[in-house]
Amino acid sequence: MSAQPVFVLVRPQMGENIGAAARAMANFGLERMRIVDPRDGWPNPKAKAMAAGAGRVLDAAQICDTTAEAIADCTRIYATTARERGLTKAVLTPEAAMTEAAAACAAGEKVAVLFGPERAGLENADIARAGAIVSVPVDPAFPSLNLAQCALLMGYEWRRQSATVEAPRAAGPAASALEIEKLGDHYEETLERAGFFFPEKKAASMRLSLRNMWSRLPLTRAEVRILHGILRQVVRWKERG
Amino acid sequence: MSAQPVFVLVRPQMGENIGAAARAMANFGLERMRIVDPRDGWPNPKAKAMAAGAGRVLDAAQICDTTAEAIADCTRIYATTARERGLTKAVLTPEAAMTEAAAACAAGEKVAVLFGPERAGLENADIARAGAIVSVPVDPAFPSLNLAQCALLMGYEWRRQSATVEAPRAAGPAASALEIEKLGDHYEETLERAGFFFPEKKAASMRLSLRNMWSRLPLTRAEVRILHGILRQVVRWKERG
Numbered sequence: 001m002s003a004q005p006v007f008v009l010v011r012p013q014m015g016e017n018i019g020a021a022a023r024a025m026a027n028f029g030l031e032r033m034r035i036v037d038p039r040d041g042w043p044n045p046k047a048k049a050m051a052a053g054a055g056r057v058l059d060a061a062q063i064c065d066t067t068a069e070a071i072a073d074c075t076r077i078y079a080t081t082a083r084e085r086g087l088t089k090a091v092l093t094p095e096a097a098m099t100e101a102a103a104a105c106a107a108g109e110k111v112a113v114l115f116g117p118e119r120a121g122l123e124n125a126d127i128a129r130a131g132a133i134v135s136v137p138v139d140p141a142f143p144s145l146n147l148a149q150c151a152l153l154m155g156y157e158w159r160r161q162s163a164t165v166e167a168p169r170a171a172g173p174a175a176s177a178l179e180i181e182k183l184g185d186h187y188e189e190t191l192e193r194a195g196f197f198f199p200e201k202k203a204a205s206m207r208l209s210l211r212n213m214w215s216r217l218p219l220t221r222a223e224v225r226i227l228h229g230i231l232r233q234v235v236r237w238k239e240r241g
Numbered sequence: 242m243s244a245q246p247v248f249v250l251v252r253p254q255m256g257e258n259i260g261a262a263a264r265a266m267a268n269f270g271l272e273r274m275r276i277v278d279p280r281d282g283w284p285n286p287k288a289k290a291m292a293a294g295a296g297r298v299l300d301a302a303q304i305c306d307t308t309a310e311a312i313a314d315c316t317r318i319y320a321t322t323a324r325e326r327g328l329t330k331a332v333l334t335p336e337a338a339m340t341e342a343a344a345a346c347a348a349g350e351k352v353a354v355l356f357g358p359e360r361a362g363l364e365n366a367d368i369a370r371a372g373a374i375v376s377v378p379v380d381p382a383f384p385s386l387n388l389a390q391c392a393l394l395m396g397y398e399w400r401r402q403s404a405t406v407e408a409p410r411a412a413g414p415a416a417s418a419l420e421i422e423k424l425g426d427h428y429e430e431t432l433e434r435a436g437f438f439f440p441e442k443k444a445a446s447m448r449l450s451l452r453n454m455w456s457r458l459p460l461t462r463a464e465v466r467i468l469h470g471i472l473r474q475v476v477r478w479k480e481r482g
Binding site for chain 1: 264265267268269270293294295334336377378379380382383384385386390393394397400401404412413428431432434435436437450451454458459460461463464467470471472474475476477478479482
C-alpha cells in the first residue's frame with residue numbers, strides 16, 4: 001500500500017455513517033481510518049453491516065480517545081468543515097488540499113484529514129490542531145453534506161490528485177502533530193507563568209490563537225527545536241535575574 | 242436560475258435513493274431532475290422524507306415514460322456508468338464531462354446526465370442515446386458507488402467547473418518582508434541579550450537559521466504581532482525579577 005492519508009472520524013455518532021464512510025474510502029482505494037471516541041462504542045455492528053465489502057477498512061481502524069492521540073504521528077493535518085470559523089487559517093478546496101496532500105505523502109509526510117461529528121461538526125479545539133481547513137464548495141442555500149458524502153468527495157479528490165504527483169523538495173523533516181502539541185504546551189505553560197494571557201476574559205481566545213498558529217505553520221523538526229530553545233533560554237535569562 | 246444540466250434518473254428503484262440524489266443535487270445548486278419510470282410510482286413518500294430540505298427538487302421533477310422522452314429537448318447527453326461497455330463512445334472523467342457541460346450550457350445548449358437503476362446500471366439502449374460515457378475513477382477492487390453518490394460527484398464537478406474559480410481564502414493578510422525583518426531583529430536582539438547565541442562559533446549559523454525560519458513560514462500580520470507580544474512579555478517578566 002503506497003502512502004495515503006489517514007481519515008480521522010472525530011466523535012462520530014451513528015454506526016451507519018461510520019460504515020458508509022468506510023465504503024466511500026474503499027471506493028477510492030483509501031484504507032486507513034482512525035476513530036476518535038465513537039459515541040456508541042466499538043466495534044459497532046451497524047457500522048459493519050453498512051460497510052459491507054469495505055469491512056476490512058473498519059477491521060483495521062484504530063480507535064483513539066482524543067483527536068490529539070489520533071493525529072500524533074501525522075505531520076500535515078486538514079480539518080473539513082462546512083461553516084465559517086473565527087480561526088485564522090487557510091481555507092482550501094478539496095482539490096487544492098488533496099493536491100498538497102498527494103505531494104506531501106509522496107515526500108514521506110503523514111497526512112490526516114479530520115471529519116467532525118454528524119450534527120455539530122468539528123470543535124474549534126480540533127480545528128486549531130489542523131494546518132488548514134478544507135471546505136467543499138456547496139450551494140450556501142443547501143450546504144447539508146453528511147459525513148460519508150464529505151469522505152466520498154475527499155476520497156475522490158485524493159484519487160484524482162494522487163494519480164500523478166511529484167514530491168516537492170522539503171525544508172527538512174516536518175514536525176509531527178505530537179511535537180507541535182508539545183511545543184504548544186511549552187509556550188502555553190511558560191507564557192502562563194510570564195503573565196501573557198491577560199486580561200482573563202481574553203485568555204481562552206489568546207490560547208486558541210497561539211495553538212492555531214503553531215498548527216498552521218509548516219514547521220520542521222529543527223524549527224521546533226529552535227522554538228523550544230528560544231523559550232528555554234529566556235527562562236534561564238529571567239532566572240539569572 | 243442560470244443554465245444547468247438536467248439529472249435524469251432512469252428507472253430508479255428505492256425512493257430513498259431518489260431523495261438522496263435530490264439532496265446531492267441541491268448541495269451543488271442543481272434543481273432540474275427528471276425521472277424515467279420509477280419502480281414504485283410517483284409521488285413517493287420515502288423519496289420525499291429522505292430529500293428533506295431538497296423537497297422542492299422532487300416537487301419540480303418531471304416524470305417520463307422513457308429515456309428518449311426524458312432527453313428529447315436536450316442537445317448533449319452524458320451516461321454515467323461504472324463498467325466497461327462494448328459501445329464505441331468516448332469515456333470521460335467527471336471533470337472532463339462537466340467542463341464540457343459548463344461550456345455547452347453557457348453556449349445555450351441543454352445538457353442531460355443519465356443515471357441508471359441501482360443494481361443493473363444503465364442499459365446499452367440508454368447509453369446508446371448519450372454522446373459520451375462518464376466514468377468515476379474508482380478503485381477497480383471496490384467500485385460500488387450508489388446512485389446518490391454518483392449524483393453527488395457529478396454535482397460537485399458541475400459546480401467546480403461552472404463556477405468562476407475563486408482563489409483560496411488566505412489565513413489573513415500576510416506579513417510583509419519588512420515586518421518579517423523587524424520580527425527577526427526583535428528576536429535576534431532579545432536573544433542576544435539572553436545569551437541564546439552560544440557557543441560563539443555556532444552563533445552565526447544559529448542567527449541564519451532563525452532568519453530563515455521567519456522568512457520561510459507563511460506568517461500573517463496578526464501572527465507577527467503575537468510573536469512580538471510573546472517576546473515583550475517574557476522581557477517584562479524577566480525585568481520584574
